[in-house]
Each structure stands twice: as C-alpha cells, then as structure tokens.
Amino acid sequence: xxxxxxxxxxxxxxxxxxxxxxxxxxxxxLVRRKFVESGQSWxxxxxxxxxxxxxxxxxxxxxxxxxxxxxRYVWSAVVSQEERPEAYLPGQTAGEDLSNFSFxxxxxxxxxxxxxxxxxxxxxxxxxxxxxxxxxTARYVRSSATVLAYLNSGVPPGTIAVIDDSGGTLTAPILxxxxxxxxxxxxxxxxxxxxxxxxxIPCFMNARISGLxxxxxxxxxxxxxxxxxEAYQKGVEMTGRVWRVNKPA
Amino acid sequence: MNLTxxxxxxxxxxxxxxxxETYWLCLTRTVQESKLFPVSPYMILSYFMAFYRYPTLLRKxxxxxxxxxxxxxxxxxxxxxQNPAMGWxxxxxxxxxxxxxxxxxxxxxxxxxxxxxxVLDFWKRFQLAWHRNDAHMTNREFGHxxxxxxxxxxxxxxxxxxxxxxxxxxxxxxxxxxxxTSQYGFLVSCESRIALHNQGPYxxxxxxxxxxxxxxxxxxxxxxxxxxxxxxxxxxxxxxxxAVKGCHFNIIDDWGSFESxxxxxxxxxxxxxxYTSDCLSDTYLPVGMESREELxxxxxxxxxxxxxxxxxxxxxxxxxxxxxxxxxxAIVYFSICKDIAHVAGCYDSADWMLIDERAExxxxxxNDEYGNLSLYxxxxxxSHPAQRGHDYQLAQHANIPANTYSLIPYxxxxxxxxxxxxxxxxxxxxxxxxxxxxxxxxxxxxxxAEYNRRVKAFTPSLCxxxxxxxxxxxxxxxxxxxxxxxxxxxxxxxxxxxxxxxxGLKRADIEKLRD
Numbered sequence: 001x002x003x004x005x006x007x008x009x010x011x012x013x014x015x016x017x018x019x020x021x022x023x024x025x026x027x028x029x030l031v032r033r034k035f036v037e038s039g040q041s042w043x044x045x046x047x048x049x050x051x052x053x054x055x056x057x058x059x060x061x062x063x064x065x066x067x068x069x070x071x072r073y074v075w076s077a078v079v080s081q082e083e084r085p086e087a088y089l090p091g092q093t094a095g096e097d098l099s100n101f102s103f104x105x106x107x108x109x110x111x112x113x114x115x116x117x118x119x120x121x122x123x124x125x126x127x128x129x130x131x132x133x134x135x136x137t138a139r140y141v142r143s144s145a146t147v148l149a150y151l152n153s154g155v156p157p158g159t160i161a162v163i164d165d166s167g168g169t170l171t172a173p174i175l176x177x178x179x180x181x182x183x184x185x186x187x188x189x190x191x192x193x194x195x196x197x198x199x200x201i202p203c204f205m206n207a208r209i210s211g212l213x214x215x216x217x218x219x220x221x222x223x224x225x226x227x228x229x230e231a232y233q234k235g236v237e238m239t240g241r242v243w244r245v246n247k248p249a
Numbered sequence: 250m251n252l253t254x255x256x257x258x259x260x261x262x263x264x265x266x267x268x269x270e271t272y273w274l275c276l277t278r279t280v281q282e283s284k285l286f287p288v289s290p291y292m293i294l295s296y297f298m299a300f301y302r303y304p305t306l307l308r309k310x311x312x313x314x315x316x317x318x319x320x321x322x323x324x325x326x327x328x329x330x331q332n333p334a335m336g337w338x339x340x341x342x343x344x345x346x347x348x349x350x351x352x353x354x355x356x357x358x359x360x361x362x363x364x365x366x367x368v369l370d371f372w373k374r375f376q377l378a379w380h381r382n383d384a385h386m387t388n389r390e391f392g393h394x395x396x397x398x399x400x401x402x403x404x405x406x407x408x409x410x411x412x413x414x415x416x417x418x419x420x421x422x423x424x425x426x427x428x429x430t431s432q433y434g435f436l437v438s439c440e441s442r443i444a445l446h447n448q449g450p451y452x453x454x455x456x457x458x459x460x461x462x463x464x465x466x467x468x469x470x471x472x473x474x475x476x477x478x479x480x481x482x483x484x485x486x487x488x489x490x491x492a493v494k495g496c497h498f499n500i501i502d503d504w505g506s507f508e509s510x511x512x513x514x515x516x517x518x519x520x521x522x523x524y525t526s527d528c529l530s531d532t533y534l535p536v537g538m539e540s541r542e543e544l545x546x547x548x549x550x551x552x553x554x555x556x557x558x559x560x561x562x563x564x565x566x567x568x569x570x571x572x573x574x575x576x577x578x579a580i581v582y583f584s585i586c587k588d589i590a591h592v593a594g595c596y597d598s599a600d601w602m603l604i605d606e607r608a609e610x611x612x613x614x615x616n617d618e619y620g621n622l623s624l625y626x627x628x629x630x631x632s633h634p635a636q637r638g639h640d641y642q643l644a645q646h647a648n649i650p651a652n653t654y655s656l657i658p659y660x661x662x663x664x665x666x667x668x669x670x671x672x673x674x675x676x677x678x679x680x681x682x683x684x685x686x687x688x689x690x691x692x693x694x695x696x697x698a699e700y701n702r703r704v705k706a707f708t709p710s711l712c713x714x715x716x717x718x719x720x721x722x723x724x725x726x727x728x729x730x731x732x733x734x735x736x737x738x739x740x741x742x743x744x745x746x747x748x749x750x751x752x753g754l755k756r757a758d759i760e761k762l763r764d
Contacts, residue, residue, distance in 0.1 A: 005357040011650070012634025015352075017622040023614055024633075028354035046360050047672050051607055054355070060613035073618040077287040079571045080617045087616065128512055144285065144567045151560070167283030168435035173563045175432060176556075185282060189506070191435055191442060198428035200515050226512045229500065233276060233646075 002036045004028060019071070026062040030054060063087075078143055098140045098214045103164065103184050108210035117246040118219065121212050123239035124204025125227040127188045127197055134202045134220045135245060136160035136179045138212050141171055150174045160218050166190035166205060175199065180220055182207050182242065188227050209242050217245040254662060256366055261656040263369040267340050268653040269645040270389045274337070274504055275628040276646065282621075283440040287571060289620030291439065291578030293349065297608035298583040300346030303339070304364035305674045306590070306600055307371045313705075314593040316371045320378025322592050322712050325402055325740075326526035326533065327463035327488035329588040331446040332395065332505040335379065336387055338443065338585035340372045344654045345627065351655055352633040358655040359667035365657060375589070382721050393500040395448040398461065399721055401740040401752070402532065403451055406459065406490035406522055408746040408759045411541045415516040419541055422548035423521040426555070427489065430464045433555040436562055437466060437475065439578035443585050446505035450498040454760065457519065460498055460507060462489045467555070468689035471587060473602060474577055476685040478561040482554050484525040485689045488533060492520030523547060528591045528704045530691040532711070535743055541764075572680040575615070576604060580679070594705035598684050598697065603677025628653070710739045728752045 006012070006028070015021040031054065035042070038049045072089045075081040081091035111120040136158045141147060147170060155161075155177035163171065166186025171178075181196050181203040188205050196203035202222040212218060224240030231238045282288060310319070323330040347365070350356040376386045382399055385391040398406075413420035434444030444467070449460035468485040469475050475482075493509075496517045500508035507513070523544060524533035537547025566574070580602055590596040626632045631644070631651035642650035661667040686696045692703065710716075716736055719727075727733050729752075737752040746762050747754075754762075 004354045006351070006354050006635060009634055009637075011637040011639055013637070014634060015623075015626055016630060016632040017626060019619050020623045020626055020633075023619055023623075024353050027614075031354045042357070043666075043668050046356055046668055047670070050355065051672075054610065056610040056613060059611060063613045063616070073616045074621075076282060076284065076289070076617045076621055077571070077574070078284050079569075079574060080287055083571050128514060142284065147563075148567065151563075165282065165284040167285065167288070167440045168432060169283055169440045169563075169566075170285040172432050172436045173556075173560045176428070190282075191440065194442070194506070195428065195432050195435065197513070198424075198431050200424070200428075229508055233273075 002032050004032060004035075005042075019066070019073070022066055022071075023062060026065065027059075030058055030062070098142075100213065101140060102211050102213050103162065103207075104210050105184065105208040108208045110210055113244075113246050118243040119246055120241060121218075121244050122207060122209030122242045124182060124207035124209070124220070124242060125188050125238065126222060126224045126240040127193045127203040127205060127226060128222075129224065129226045130202055130222040132223060134160070134180045134222045136218060138162050138182070138214065138216045138218045140214055141174075144170065147171055147174055150177070160220065162212060163192070166192045168192055168195045175201070180222075182209070182212075182218070182220065184209065187232060189229070189232075204240060204242065207242060212242070212244060219243045219245050252362065252366075252662060254659065257657055257659055257662070260366045260369050263340070263373060264344060264365075264654050264656055265652070266387070266389070267337075267344055270337070270387065270503060271341055271628065271653050272631070272644070273389075273646045274502060285566065286440045286574050286578055287615075287617055287620065288440050288578065289624045290615035290617065291575045292582055292624060293615055293620055294575060294579040294604065294608055294611065295582030296342050296346035296349055297611055298346070298579060298605050299342035300350060300361075301605045301607045301671055302583070302600070302674060303343050303368055303586075304361070304670060307368060309600075310590050310593045310595060311371070313595045316374040316589075317378040318712075319589050319592045320375040321381070321717060322709060323588075324379055324381070324397055325399070325709070325711070326528075326530060327446070327461070327465065327486050327524070328527055328591075329443070329446075329465045329486075329585070330375075330379070330592065331448065331463060331465075332388060332503050333443045333446055334585045334588065335372070335375055336503040336505075338582070339375075340369060342582060342585065343368050348627060348633070348635065348654055349623075351635045352627070357667075358635075359658055359661045361669065361671045362657060362661065362667045363669040364671055388501055388503045393502050394450070395501050396451060397448050398451070399740075400724070401737045403459075404754060404756075404759050405533075405741060405744045405747055406461065407453060407756070408762055409535065409538055409744055410459075410490055410492060410520040410522040411544055411764065412492075412520050414519065419521065419545045419548070420515070420518060422545045422552070423489070423491075424515045424518065426548040426552045427462065427464075427491075429552045429555040429559070430467070430487070433467065433559045433562075434464055436559055436566070437472065437479075437581075439566075439574070439581045441578070441581060442504065442506065443581065447498075447501055447507045448505070449501060453492055453756070457492050457494045458496075458498060459490055459492045459520075460501070462491055463487075463505075464489070467558075469685075469687050469694070470689055471584065471596075471598070471602065471684075472577075472581070473679075473681050473684040474562065474565065476682070476687065478565060479558050479689075482558055482689070484536065484551075486525055486527055487536065487551070488524040488526065490520075490522045490524075491518055493517040494519045525691060527691050528588070528594075529700075529707060531709050531742075532740060534691060535745070538745055570680065572612075575612070576680050579604060579608075580681075591700075591704065594701050596697065596701060599677065600674070602684055603679050605677050606675050607671075609678055711736060724752070 168191035
C-alpha cells in the first residue's frame with residue numbers, strides 16, 4: 001500500500017474524537033487506494049485524477065459504513081434529525097411535551113430552599129451586570145415550532161426563556177419579547193449574548209442548571225459581575241446564581 | 250513563478266499570524282451553534298469552497314483592480330470589506346480548507362504553493378492599504394484596535410452626530426435599531442456575525458469615545474434568500490457612528506466585535522449618526538441626518554423594516570431543507586469577501602453564490618456530529634494530527650505543542666517536490682432558488698450588469714490619482730494648502746455642519762460647531 005505524506009508524521013497520532021478519527025482514517029484509506037490505482041505521481045494526482053476519482057459517492061459510502069457499524073450521530077440542528085432520523089440519535093419532536101422537561105447539567109450546583117424560599121438550581125455566565133436581580137417565569141424555547149407558536153400568539157409577559165441554543169437565529173422573531181434569557185450553552189460573546197446585550201435583555205449564558213420546570217418562577221442574579229474575555233481565557237469562574245422561587249414555608 | 254526563500258519565510262509568517270489570532274478569537278469570543286442551522290457542517294463546506302475558489306477569484310479580481318487599490322477605495326465606506334471579511338475571513342477560511350484537506354490526506358502542506366503565497370499576499374496588500382491610516386496589517390497587530398478613517402471623515406461623524414441620553418426618543422430609537430438590525434443581520438447571515446462590524450475607538454475628548462458600527466448586506470442584493478423578503482429594506486449598508494461616555498472600548502477584534510471596560514450598556518451611548526454607502530457612493534451618505542427628529546423617525550422606520558424582514562425571512566428559512574440551509578450558510582461564509590469583486594466591478598453571482606463541485610463532494614461527510622467535533626478539534630485542542638508539533642513547543646495562547654495551520658516546508662526549495670495550484674474554477678451547484686437580477690444600491694435597484702458597468706465607470710473622488718497618496722502624514726504638514734482644503738471640501742459636501750469648512754479645523758473646533 002502506498003504511503004501518504006502524513007503517514008510518516010513524527011508528532012501527530014490520531015484525532016481525539018472517534019467519529020473524526022473514523023472519517024479521516026477512512027478518507028486517507030480511500031486516497032491511498034485511488035492514488036495507487038491512478039499509477040500517477042502525487043503531483044499529477046493531487047489536483048488532477050484525485051478530483052475525478054474521489055467522488056461524493058465514495059464519501060457517502062464512508063458515512064454509510066459508520067452507520068452500518070451501528071453508530072448514530074449526535075444532532076445539533078433540529079432539521080438534521082428530522083430529515084434523517086435513521087442516522088441520528090433520537091431527538092425532540094415538534095410536539096414535545098415540555099411540562100416535565102428540565103435541563104440537567106451534571107455540574108449544576110444546587111441547594112435546598114432558604115428561608116426566603118430561594119432554591120439554588122445552578123449558575124450561569126452573566127452577560128451584563130444590572131442594578132437588580134431578575135424574576136420571571138421559566139419557559140423552554142427549543143424548537144422552531146415553539147417559536148412559531150409564540151410568533152402567532154405572543155410571548156407571555158414576564159417570560160424568562162430557557163434555551164439550549166446560543167445562536168441568534170432560532171429565536172430571532174421573538175427574542176425582543178423575552179424578559180430574560182437563560183441559555184444552557186455558549187459564552188457571553190456568543191450571538192445570543194451579543195443580541196441580548198443590544199436589546200438590554202438580562203441574560204445568563206453557559207447556564208449549568210438542574211430541575212427548572214416549565215412555568216417555574218425563577219430568579220437570576222443579574223447583579224453579579226459580567227464574565228470577561230480574560231476570565232474565559234484564564235478559565236476563571238465568574239458566575240451569577242439561578243434560583244427557583246418557592247413560596248416560603 | 251520562481252519560489253524564493255524570502256517568499257516562503259514571509260508566507261509562513263502570515264500563516265502563523267493567523268494561527269495565533271484564530272486560536273485567541275475562538276477561545277475567548279464565541280461558541281457558535283444553532284438549533285436552526287447546521288452551522289459547523291456549513292462552515293466546513295465553506296472552507297473547502299474557499300480553498301478551491303479563492304485563488305482563481307482573487308486573480309480574476311486583480312485583472313480589474315489591484316488588492317491595495319481596493320483597500321484604498323473601501324476605507325471610507327461601510328461595506329463588507331471590513332475586518333470579519335478581509336481581516337480574518339479571507340485568509341482563515343482558505344487556510345482552514347487547506348488544513349482540513351491536509352488532515353484527510355488529500356493534500357500535503359506543499360501542495361498549491363503558488364495559491365497559498367498568492368492568497369496571503371493579496372490579503373497582506375489589501376490589509377495594509379485598508380489599515381493605511383493606523384499603519385498596521387490587522388487589529389491584532391494594533392492591540393485589537395482599528396483606526397481606519399482619516400481625520401476629515403471623523404470630523405464629519407463627530408460634527409454631525411446628535412447627542413442623546415437614555416430615555417430620550419433618539420436614544421431609544423437608535424438602540425432599538427441596532428438591536429433589531431443586529432438580529433436581522435445574524436439571520437441574513439445564517440447565524441454568523443459577518444453582517445456586523447465595528448471599528449475604532451476614536452477619541453472625541455477625555456470622556457468620550459466613538460466607534461463606527463456597520464450593518465451590511467441588508468437589502469435585496471447578492472443573497473438569493475433576500476429576494477422578496479427584503480424588497481422594502483431601503484438601504485443595503487448602514488453605518489452608525491456611536492459616541493459613548495463612561496466606558497472604554499479596550500478590544501475591537503478582527504471579527505469586528507468589541508469589548509469595553511466597564512461592559513457597554515445602553516446608557517453609555519451619548520451620540521449617534523446614520524449613513525449609507527456602497528461601491529457607487531463617493532463616501533458615506535447621510536441618512537435622516539437633517540434634524541434630530543428626522544433621525545429618530547428614520548431609526549424607527551428602519552427598525553420596523555428590519556423586524557418585518559426578520560419575520561418573513563425566518564419563516565422562509567424555517568421551511569428550508571437541510572441542504573438548503575447548508576448551501577446558504579456555506580455561501581454566506583465563503584462569499585464573506587465577495588464585495589472586493591463588487592469594488593472591482595467584476596462581480597459574478599456564479600463565482601460567489603454556488604457550491605464548487607470539488608467542495609460539494611464532501612457533503613455526505615458533513616453530519617452534525619462530525620461537523621461539530623472536527624471543528625472543535627481543529628480550533629480548540631488543535632488535535633488533528635497534522636496540527637501537532639514537537640514536545641518542546643508552546644503555542645501562543647494555547648500553550649500546547651500544536652499550531653492551527655501547517656507551514657510550507659522550506660525543503661521544496663531543494664527538491665522542488667511541490668504543486669503550484671489547485672486549478673481553475675470548476676462549475677458549482679445549489680439547492681437554493683436562483684438569484685433574481687435585482688441589486689439595491691445607492692443609485693437605486695439595478696441589474697447586476699448595470700451595477701458592474703456603473704462601478705467600472707466610477708472612481709470615488711478622493712481615490713483618483715490626484716489625491717490617492719495625499720495621506721494623513723502629508724496632510725499634517727500641508728493642511729494650509731489649496732489641495733488639502735479641496736480634499737476636505739469633497740468629503741464635507743453632504744455634511745450638515747462642516748460643508749465647505751475646509752481643512753483647517755481641529756477636534757476642539759469641531760466640538761464647538763456641534764448642535
């Protein structure tokens with residue numbers, strides 16, 4: 001079998017994630033095979049025959065092989081899972097019942113309710129420091145269907161949107177109507193962080209929370225210091241707290 | 250082209266500059282994800298497109314206009330030739346495509362060497378011209394700052410700006426406009442931030458700073474998906490000079506985003522203006538700037554236009570297939586630097602709005618998991634094997650033995666074992682609706698042929714041979730000459746406060762002239 005240039009790499013070993021390693025190994029095998037079959041020098045092959053013989057269907061076969069082994073991809077865009085459910089892990093559906101759903105972060109810091117009924121359910125990275133904490137009603141927004149429903153009916157006043165998408169497009173037509181945002185991903189520099197700052201909507205990004213349910217009254221410690229780029233760079237924790245507000249016992 | 254050692258030394262330095270900055274940007278600035286768009290898959294597809302197409306397209310552009318002349322022309326306009334596009338996107342999308350192909354064994358670091366040298370040289374020449382007034386190549390080199398504009402333009406932004414304070418109608422309208430238009434920009438750009446750009450800061454006095462904020466590609470123009478939904482968006486590019494008090498913009502990065510100390514809040518904004526510009530405008534044209542009331546109403550009108558277009562566009566996108574979403578996202582990313590073709594008057598939709606057939610081959614690999622993880626590896630832990638270096642190495646910022654991008658080996662000067670180019674342009678495909686022949690410009694809605702024709706026939710007044718090299722250094726010592734006065738008067742022609750004021754004023758004089 002022919003050697004590729006990278007086969008004698010002194011320092012590189014393999015990709016750190018299995019899917020990437022599987023794909024790249026398969027592509028390199030494909031390149032070796034096609035290169036040998038071409039009978040050409042590398043210089044002739046690389047931007048000549050390679051572009052005809054290394055085809056989309058060859059790449060599709062690599063994808064199919066991994067699925068045949070039983071692998072199912074983790075999805076991030078809803079459309080990916082909806083269009084190809086056989087290739088992706090199960091996901092939420094358009095009609096998902098959110099009444100008992102909650103984000104469950106493994107590192108969420110929680111505590112029992114205090115005397116005021118504040119029950120710690122986690123922390124998040126504060127985008128902008130405000131003069132007062134924010135209290136509102138937690139409502140999950142996880143799909144285009146939910147966004148469309150709110151687009152038609154209006155977002156209920158006092159909504160703190162609980163979102164697992166740090167982008168700025170899923171909630172684009174209704175973001176302005178949120179009282180606050182609690183996002184389970186991203187950083188304060190993510191697009192959702194940038195947009196909430198522009199709108200003046202209090203927001204926690206990278207929220208590590210547990211047990212918050214649809215309709216819970218929630219309090220965000222938006223008086224906490226905003227997380228800085230330097231803190232991200234140095235790995236410094238700089239968070240605000242997230243409480244469920246229970247009626248005092 | 251005969252390769253020289255000096256060429257390779259410089260090219261590898263340019264590659265390394267992008268390695269260092271890209272790691273910092275990705276570490277500190279963002280985690281990009283979306284449940285609407287398959288972002289990582291489209292980003293990777295765009296990198297392949299950039300690798301295969303940029304060399305040919307840049308060479309084509311330079312048959313019409315040199316990179317450094319394009320840089321000169323776009324300094325005084327807020328079009329998509331700014332930092333996200335040219336400062337970072339152009340070199341890094343190309344280099345990321347190259348790095349992916351190296352990681353997959355499809356090319357070697359010494360393949361397409363003429364292309365690599367050329368793309369980075371084009372980038373360098375453009376950047377040096379665009380940054381001419383601060384004499385840097387990138388914001389990074391300037392400590393994350395960008396002072397692009399000449400004094401004569403800054404004086405106009407300063408003089409014509411209206412003061413505002415939190416709670417007053419202008420402040421409220423301007424803040425709402427920037428929020429709604431930012432959001433619209435993210436949607437137009439399929440979840441990327443490339444419709445937005447900030448430059449500065451510029452010092453107004455000891456308490457106030459100004460940044461210049463661009464919102465680009467908003468109307469019917471290059472993107473097929475804006476046909477119809479953006480028909481009543483009246484300006485393709487809008488620029489807001491924004492004065493702040495009580496915070497300092499300590500970072501304006503090469504993605505054109507800012508950071509301040511303390512963090513910017515709306516009450517810090519104490520002054521705003523509004524302008525439009527494109528390849529057919531002589532410089533920035535004021536929009537609604539005749540009175541405070543007119544500006545307030547203009548912001549309100551544009552906010553509503555942006556919100557309405559956002560709703561229409563969101564519904565269109567929500568109905569797209571995954572392939573359509575990937576096409577739109579990949580095209581947005583790949584075409585990040587397309588406006589240089591507009592400036593040169595040689596824009597062709599088939600060059601920029603199609604997926605190159607060589608890149609299209611990779612689509613079956615681009616599932617969400619591979620997309621997210623391979624991108625994470627190539628930008629975060631730098632764990633693609635081709636990125637790893639010897640064990641003594643400490644990369645800037647990352648402190649690990651790895652670099653984002655492979656350097657070109659100098660050994661090719663000995664053995665000539667390298668290839669020169671990936672080849673000429675190949676056909677492209679798309680799952681999107683075809684682009685309608687309507688382009689919103691400052692001279693109305695034009696066909697593309699007419700748009701290109703007018704651009705070819707147009708030279709901005711201050712970019713003509715008479716003025717081109719009359720730089721800020723020259724003006725410092727010749728402000729009292731008729732030629733300097735002429736240049737300031739040309740820039741001032743549409744200024745409410747400075748029309749015909751000429752070259753003699755300094756910043757303190759401008760402050761006294763303000764409303």
